[in-house]
Amino acid sequence: MTSSQINVFQRLARQWDQLHPYNAAQVLKLAGPPPVSRLQMAWHDALDEMGLGRVHVEGTSLRYECLNGEMSHYGARLLPASTTFEGYISEQLNRRFEIPSEPPFRPFILPQNGCYYAGIIYHHWVADSISIRNVLREWFVRVYDPAAARHCPIKLADGGYRRFFGINRGPAAMGQGLLTAARWASTLRSVQRIEIRNGIDLSVHFAMRAMPDGWIDQIHQTAHQRHVTLNDLFMAAIALVCDKHVPMKRRPRRQSVAVGSIVDLRPYSQGELADAFGLFLGFTNVVCRPVELRDPDRLVQSIAHQSTLQKQRGVPQASAMRMLAGVTLGRLVKPEKLVQFYQKHLPMAGGISNVNLNRSWATQYYPGPLLDYIRVSPTGPMMPVVFATTTLGKTFHIAMTYRPSIVSGERIDPMAETFREFLSAL
Numbered sequence: 481m482t483s484s485q486i487n488v489f490q491r492l493a494r495q496w497d498q499l500h501p502y503n504a505a506q507v508l509k510l511a512g513p514p515p516v517s518r519l520q521m522a523w524h525d526a527l528d529e530m531g532l533g534r535v536h537v538e539g540t541s542l543r544y545e546c547l548n549g550e551m552s553h554y555g556a557r558l559l560p561a562s563t564t565f566e567g568y569i570s571e572q573l574n575r576r577f578e579i580p581s582e583p584p585f586r587p588f589i590l591p592q593n594g595c596y597y598a599g600i601i602y603h604h605w606v607a608d609s610i611s612i613r614n615v616l617r618e619w620f621v622r623v624y625d626p627a628a629a630r631h632c633p634i635k636l637a638d639g640g641y642r643r644f645f646g647i648n649r650g651p652a653a654m655g656q657g658l659l660t661a662a663r664w665a666s667t668l669r670s671v672q673r674i675e676i677r678n679g680i681d682l683s684v685h686f687a688m689r690a691m692p693d694g695w696i697d698q699i700h701q702t703a704h705q706r707h708v709t710l711n712d713l714f715m716a717a718i719a720l721v722c723d724k725h726v727p728m729k730r731r732p733r734r735q736s737v738a739v740g741s742i743v744d745l746r747p748y749s750q751g752e753l754a755d756a757f758g759l760f761l762g763f764t765n766v767v768c769r770p771v772e773l774r775d776p777d778r779l780v781q782s783i784a785h786q787s788t789l790q791k792q793r794g795v796p797q798a799s800a801m802r803m804l805a806g807v808t809l810g811r812l813v814k815p816e817k818l819v820q821f822y823q824k825h826l827p828m829a830g831g832i833s834n835v836n837l838n839r840s841w842a843t844q845y846y847p848g849p850l851l852d853y854i855r856v857s858p859t860g861p862m863m864p865v866v867f868a869t870t871t872l873g874k875t876f877h878i879a880m881t882y883r884p885s886i887v888s889g890e891r892i893d894p895m896a897e898t899f900r901e902f903l904s905a906l
Contacts (some may be wrong), residue, residue: 486540487640488803490759493605495810496860499819500682501576505569505856506612507599508620511849514589514596515623516558522622523556523587530618531633532757534583535606542606544636547583556587556598563590565597569686569856572601573881585615595851604759604858609835610746611757617841624849637758644749644760645797667767671738672728673827674864674886680819681885684859688879689896695904696876702906708784711834714869715739715787716780717902719768722829725895726864726887737773740765740831740863741787743796762796765828776906822862830865833857837872846873857881865895 486494496502524547527533533547547554559568568590577584584603590596598619602612614634621628637644703710722728723737743762746753753760766786772779790796810818835855837843842853855868856879864886868879878899880892887895 484542484636484638484758485640486537486542487637487759488800488807489641489761490542490605491807492803492810493759495807495818497576497603497605499815499861500684501574502604502858502860503573503575503577503601504604504609504612504858505572505599505601505854506609506616507569507597507854507856508616508850509595509597509852509854511595511851514558514591514598516589518623519589519598519619520556520558523619525622526615526618526629527583527585529629529631529633530615530757532583532585532615534581535603554582554586556589559588559590561591565590565592566686566688569601570684573684573686573856573858575601577603587619597854599854606759607757608744608759608761609833609855610744611759613840613842614755614757620845620850624845634757635755637753637756637760641745641760641797641800641803644753645745645762645800667736668738668825668827670734670736670769671767671827672730672734672736672829674823674829675727675729676823676886677727679885680816680823682819682859682861682883683885684881685884685889686856686879686881687889687892688854688877689893690875690877691900693874695900696871697874699876699903699906702903706780706784706906708780709787710836711741711832712780712784712787713903713906714832714834714867715741715766715783716768716776717899718830718832718867719766719779719783720773720776720902721895721898722865723768723773724898725891726829728829735770737768737829738765738827739768740828742831742833742857743799745796748797762799763802764790764795764799776902780906819861826862828863830867831857831859831863832867832869834869835871837870842872852877854879859883867899 493502528546528548531546532544534545536543584606586601589598600612703713719737719739741764743764745760745762766783768779772782813821837853842850852875853870853872855870857866857868859866859881865880865882
């Protein structure tokens with residue numbers, strides 16, 4: 481049995497989970513028919529040898545209880561071939577992890593024509609994208625490359641945000657990050673708020689749209705030529721998408737659009753969290769003014785400037801203080817009022833979680849048998865839509881999690897097309 485402390489983001493995510501299931505997913509798309517029995521055995525072997533299983537929360541500590549090869553209905557579920565991929569993911573994003581004996585992972589196998597999906601729906605508060613990526617690797621290699629499998633428990637993070645991103649950075653740097661975050665918060669007074677037409681309904685749907693093979697190479701070249709990051713370009717496209725397609729209240733003093741970005745904080749831990757299992761994410765946000773939304777070049781440069789400044793001043797690490805404020809608020813405010821508070825005071829039009837898997841284990845097995853790698857992010861109580869953008873080889877897609885009570889399903893294709901057109905035009 482392994483254990484660790486619950487950090488500040490995990491505490492905040494557990495509060496969000498009380499409002500609506502805070503679930504996420506990662507899925508492998510693989511060539512050929514699924515070797516079902518091997519996949520089911522490999523899942524149990526991977527979980528047992530990594531030392532993961534059921535989670536027990538005691539105060540501020542969490543413990544993982546190994547299943548020891550227990551073949552139960554919590555194993556990899558084989559779905560009927562008639563199941564639609566987007567429909568199943570949508571259903572699972574809205575389904576709670578509420579049975580104490582259930583591990584925080586729901587593996588599944590979905591056969592398709594000539595290929596299949598093998599993925600995990602997971603309770604997001606226990607793990608971030610990198611952690612689940614390692615779990616998927618161990619499941620995958622036990623079927624396709626057994627010699628590469630690890631046979632020792634995975635390391636759990638020994639410490640929280642304060643240890644890895646607070647004291648180590650020094651009080652001056654942390655203070656600068658907090659000051660920058662406070663200044664950013666003041667700019668939210670100029671940001672449009674989401675228009676809630678059908679009451680506060682946090683249920684979500686999932687949709688995925690792929691770009692043509694090789695398209696992402698052109699966007700990489702564009703980012704290089706403009707001396708900006710790929711994430712800067714994506715955030716600019718998402719800001720425009722949200723301004724055009726997400727219903728918002730436009731007021732004389734509220735004309736801007738705010739979008740957020742999830743940041744992996746592990747690189748700031750001086751290597752201590754490289755392979756640790758846990759949840760270590762931060763946030764950055766940008767505010768886009770109307771004059772910038774009308775000028776693509778100006779929009780990209782504004783976002784790049786804001787993003788660079790926030791990184792230099794430690795805003796992603798300092799976001800832990802904002803999380804702590806959120807935890808405190810959640811203890812004082814009733815759940816129904818908490819959602820209203822987020823909508824009013826943190827009016828995010830959308831968000832992004834961007835990952836380039838060409839620096840991960842997945843490249844070794846792409847383009848066969850691994851055809852694609854799909855990541856699905858939750859919206860949480862703040863955002864009506866979140867884009868999970870993923871690059872693997874020459875393939876690129878956007879996975880959108882959205883709240884139909886705000887963003888209707890009919891808008892998804894136009895949103896994806898606006899995203900593509902904006903970046904292609906650059």
